[in-house]
Amino acid sequence: xxxxTINILLVEDDLAHAEIVKRNFADFRIANDLQHVADGQAALxxxxxxxxxxxxxxxxxxxxxxxxLRIPKVSGLEVLRRIKEVPQLRNIAVxxxxxxxxxxxxxxxxxxxxxxxxxxxxxxADFCAMLKALGYYWLTWNHYAA
Amino acid sequence: xxxxxxxxxxxxxxxxxPKGHDPVLLATxxxxxxxxxxxxxxxxxxxxxxxxxxxxxTTLKRIPDWVWKALTGVLAVxxxxxxxxxxxxxxxxxxxxxxxxxxxxxxxxxxxAQKETESTAELLDYALNQAVDLTESRFGYIYLYTEETRLxxxxxxxxxxxxxxxxxxxxTIYELDKTGLWGxxxxxxxxxxxxxxxxxxxxxxxxxxxxxxLTRFMSIPLFSGKRIVxxxxxxNKAAPYDRTDILQxxxxxxxIWRLVERTEITNELRRKNAEMxxxxxxxxxxxxxxxxxxxxxxxxxxxxxxxxxxNRVIESTGYxxxxxxxxxxxxxxxxxYARIGHLEEQVDEMCxxxxxxxxxxxxxxxxxxxxxxxxxxxxxxxxxxNRRRLAEIWKNLLKNAVNHLGNQPAPLIEVGQVTIxxxxxxxxxxxxxxxxxxxxxxxxxxxxxxxxxxxxAGLGLALVKQVVEHYAGRIWVESAGDGQGSCxxxxxxxAVVNKTxxxxx
Numbered sequence: 001x002x003x004x005t006i007n008i009l010l011v012e013d014d015l016a017h018a019e020i021v022k023r024n025f026a027d028f029r030i031a032n033d034l035q036h037v038a039d040g041q042a043a044l045x046x047x048x049x050x051x052x053x054x055x056x057x058x059x060x061x062x063x064x065x066x067x068x069l070r071i072p073k074v075s076g077l078e079v080l081r082r083i084k085e086v087p088q089l090r091n092i093a094v095x096x097x098x099x100x101x102x103x104x105x106x107x108x109x110x111x112x113x114x115x116x117x118x119x120x121x122x123x124x125a126d127f128c129a130m131l132k133a134l135g136y137y138w139l140t141w142n143h144y145a146a
Numbered sequence: 147x148x149x150x151x152x153x154x155x156x157x158x159x160x161x162x163x164p165k166g167h168d169p170v171l172l173a174t175x176x177x178x179x180x181x182x183x184x185x186x187x188x189x190x191x192x193x194x195x196x197x198x199x200x201x202x203x204t205t206l207k208r209i210p211d212w213v214w215k216a217l218t219g220v221l222a223v224x225x226x227x228x229x230x231x232x233x234x235x236x237x238x239x240x241x242x243x244x245x246x247x248x249x250x251x252x253x254x255x256x257x258x259a260q261k262e263t264e265s266t267a268e269l270l271d272y273a274l275n276q277a278v279d280l281t282e283s284r285f286g287y288i289y290l291y292t293e294e295t296r297l298x299x300x301x302x303x304x305x306x307x308x309x310x311x312x313x314x315x316x317x318t319i320y321e322l323d324k325t326g327l328w329g330x331x332x333x334x335x336x337x338x339x340x341x342x343x344x345x346x347x348x349x350x351x352x353x354x355x356x357x358x359x360l361t362r363f364m365s366i367p368l369f370s371g372k373r374i375v376x377x378x379x380x381x382n383k384a385a386p387y388d389r390t391d392i393l394q395x396x397x398x399x400x401x402i403w404r405l406v407e408r409t410e411i412t413n414e415l416r417r418k419n420a421e422m423x424x425x426x427x428x429x430x431x432x433x434x435x436x437x438x439x440x441x442x443x444x445x446x447x448x449x450x451x452x453x454x455x456x457n458r459v460i461e462s463t464g465y466x467x468x469x470x471x472x473x474x475x476x477x478x479x480x481x482x483y484a485r486i487g488h489l490e491e492q493v494d495e496m497c498x499x500x501x502x503x504x505x506x507x508x509x510x511x512x513x514x515x516x517x518x519x520x521x522x523x524x525x526x527x528x529x530x531x532n533r534r535r536l537a538e539i540w541k542n543l544l545k546n547a548v549n550h551l552g553n554q555p556a557p558l559i560e561v562g563q564v565t566i567x568x569x570x571x572x573x574x575x576x577x578x579x580x581x582x583x584x585x586x587x588x589x590x591x592x593x594x595x596x597x598x599x600x601x602x603a604g605l606g607l608a609l610v611k612q613v614v615e616h617y618a619g620r621i622w623v624e625s626a627g628d629g630q631g632s633c634x635x636x637x638x639x640x641a642v643v644n645k646t647x648x649x650x651x
Contacts, residue, residue: 013598016439016465023446038598041584070431072595073585099434102427120438124445127438 006139007062010036011043011079012097013071017120021066021097024131035062040074043067044082047089062092063144067114069098069105077108084113091145093138159190247394250280255401266406270376271302273402277380278304280398281391284382285358288399289320291332291367291374294493294530295643296322298329298377319568321644328365331377337366337396341386362387368399375403425483428592432476432603436469443469472603479605486535486609487616494533497647498572499525501533502561505541512548518557520544525563527570531617531641539613542606543574543634549601552579552629570642573635580630586623610636617641 008025012018018036025034037043045051047061065083069076076098083089093115098105101119109117118134121127161175182190254276258269270288278286289298300318322329327347330338340347343360364387365379378399380391443462450458502522506513513520529536544559551557560575581589581596588594590611595604614621617640625632 013595014435014439015598016443016469017435019465020439020442020446039596070428070593072598072600073588099431099438100427120434122434122438122441124442127442128445 005033006064006144007060008034008139009043009046009062009065010034011038011040011065011067011071011076012036013038013068017068020127021131024128025135027132027135039072040076040079042073043071043079044074047083047092048086061089064138065092065094066097067094069096069100069109077105077112080109080112080114093142093144095134095138244390247280251394251398251401254280254398255405258402258405266410267301269402269406269409273399274302274304274378277378277395277398280394281380281387282383282385283380286378286380288376288378290376291322292640293373295640297644298322298325299639301376319639319644327363328377328379331365331367332374335367335374337364337392339364339387339392343381364391364395366392366395366399368396368403370403370407424592429480432593433473436473436476439469440466440473476603479603479609482538483605483609483612486538486613489532489535492532493530495528495530495643496533496536497525498527498529498563499647501529501537502540502544502574504537505544508541509544509548512545516548516551516557518548518551518559521558521560521562523560523562525561525572526646527563528643528645528647529638529641530643531638535613535616536638536641539610539636540574542610545602546606546634547574547576547578547632550578550632551576554578569637569639570644571635571637573633575631575633577631580628581623581625581632582627583625586625589623590621610634614638 010018010021012021015038018038022034022036035046037046041051043065046053046056047065049057049059067076067079071079076096080094080096083092083094090113094113095116095118096105096109096114097118097120099120106117118130121130159179161172161179163169163172179190182188183194185191254273258272274286274288278284285304287303288301290301291298298320320329322332325332327338327340340363343363358381361382363379363381365377367374368376368378376399378395380387380395383391443465447459447462447466450462499522502525506520506522512518540561544561547559548557554577556577558577561573563570563572565571585596589596590607592608593604594608595602611621614636617638619637619639619641621634621636623632623634
């Protein structure tokens with residue numbers, strides 16, 4: 001355990017799914033560190049501290065991005081590509097969290113530098129178990145680049 | 147002989163001696179002669195009488211008849227043999243030329259079959275240039291023809307026509323009823339040949355100023371089954387056009403057309419497959435999303451009920467209800483989308499303006515709620531196609547417009563048509579939130595939405611695009627960006643009939 005709070009960016013267009021993630025992460029008592037955006041362009045603006053997020057200039061960037069693939073404006077894969085090509089953003093862990101389990105998407109995501117690929121389970125118990133495991137691994141044990 | 151000017155008496159014989167010499171010998175010879183003249187069986191007597199007798203002047207045969215007959219026979223055989231050889235040589239020459247042309251034609255088709263081309267236009271373009279060479283013409287054209295709309299669409303002009311032709315803006319679409327001589331192949335449904343083009347012709351309407359001058363001209367209709375699908379024309383061969391040229395062009399184009407049809411079917415299949423894949427991908431994601439929500443909030447609901455957390459129970463049921471609504475919407479839109487591709491190709495004729503007017507009636511509640519002004523202007527062109535399918539275009543564009551008005555205080559949606567460069571373009575314009583240039587392409591994709599909580603399933607514009615492309619049209623959007631309103635433009639070449647609705651053709 002590194003004891004630090006970890007900023008998370010959740011990129012998810014479906015408000016209900018975002019709520020599911022927030023509720024599960026609330027049990028970790030770190031929900032305060034979770035920022036939610038609903039489309040690809042907003043995600044890029046947030047990470048690059050531009051547009052309506054320019055006031056965040058200088059504040060710490062998220063360490064972890066939970067990224068849905070089918071999102072409005074800029075697709076998830078494109079967001080991933082742009083994160084991984086920018087030196088300041090490259091070290092952010094990007095976890096794809098989507099309903100697609102297509103081989104093409106999985107392969108492409110890893111090619112673009114995704115750190116993990118998870119599909120949303122339909123069942124409540126599975127989704128909770130997965131989010132908890134994700135929380136333990138990425139929020140408790142994983143070390144991030146400084 | 148006796149009719150000639152010179153009289154010859156070959157059998158009067160006289161003897162002579164030098165004067166005073168041998169009178170005895172002379173007398174003896176005369177005596178013998180005299181005796182021969184009287185003696186009936188002497189050679190002299192018979193010969194003399196034969197020649198002098200007027201009753202039978204030609205009893206003596208100079209050349210026998212059989213010689214004449216034989217000669218005539220030989221002569222006849224010789225003449226016949228020469229004629230036969232000439233004819234045979236001509237036949238061999240024609241047959242050789244025919245075989246060569248057939249081989250050339252086959253070669254062209256084989257070449258084309260091996261060519262990996264995806265465009266019909268390219269195939270026909272190639273065929274045209276080959277036909278020009280094959281018939282030794284100077285130039286030619288191929289127009290595609292649609293029997294339903296009675297319209298010609300230019301596919302290609304051979305390369306030589308351009309330098310001779312100073313028409314810069316050549317029309318690409320012609321109506322059958324406005325064509326002159328070259329439309330005759332469709333009206334008569336058979337090939338035509340005009341070998342003295344400059345002469346007066348009752349069907350000729352004259353070609354436009356600057357058109358390449360024509361000397362000879364031929365044209366054929368190209369049939370697919372009983373329908374005319376294209377017309378091809380060739381012009382300015384040095385020698386007159388004849389049946390062979392018609393045969394050449396017909397056989398070549400029929401061969402090519404089979405390839406064209408095959409290519410089109412392959413392309414269509416490829417397109418459908420790709421579309422199906424995209425559709426399945428998008429549908430599986432978008433249908434799964436509400437399902438995940440429903441199952442998970444049912445889980446939360448159980449926990450909330452056990453904990454007696456009343457507020458969370460209401461919150462959870464709200465998420466479940468919205469997800470179920472969204473699922474219903476998705477399924478409804480998916481059904482419309484899937485069905486529209488498989489509508490029968492019935493042909494209704496309608497006024498374009500009726501379709502948005504009908505959609506406005508269907509959407510009147512939405513329009514009234516937002517107090518939207520709607521204007522349908524100058525939309526009176528005739529459309530031919532499936533009415534239900536065409537109606538989806540305006541219905542979805544209007545629904546899209548009314549859903550994206552933002553907080554515009556005086557919302558206005560305009561619908562109309564303009565003709566630019568002979569092409570009829572339709573538009574649906576609003577003064578709503580507008581669309582950033584970055585998303586002008588993306589919005590037409592399946593299940594694409596620009597706002598996470600926008601109403602609709604994101605199928606409307608994809609459906610419009612599908613219908614527009616079904617009628618060989620294109621769709622695009624013009625918008626200066628956020629808050630600047632949007633204008634959706636589209637064309638429907640295969641549905642537009644170039645006349646005002648109700649007007650006689």
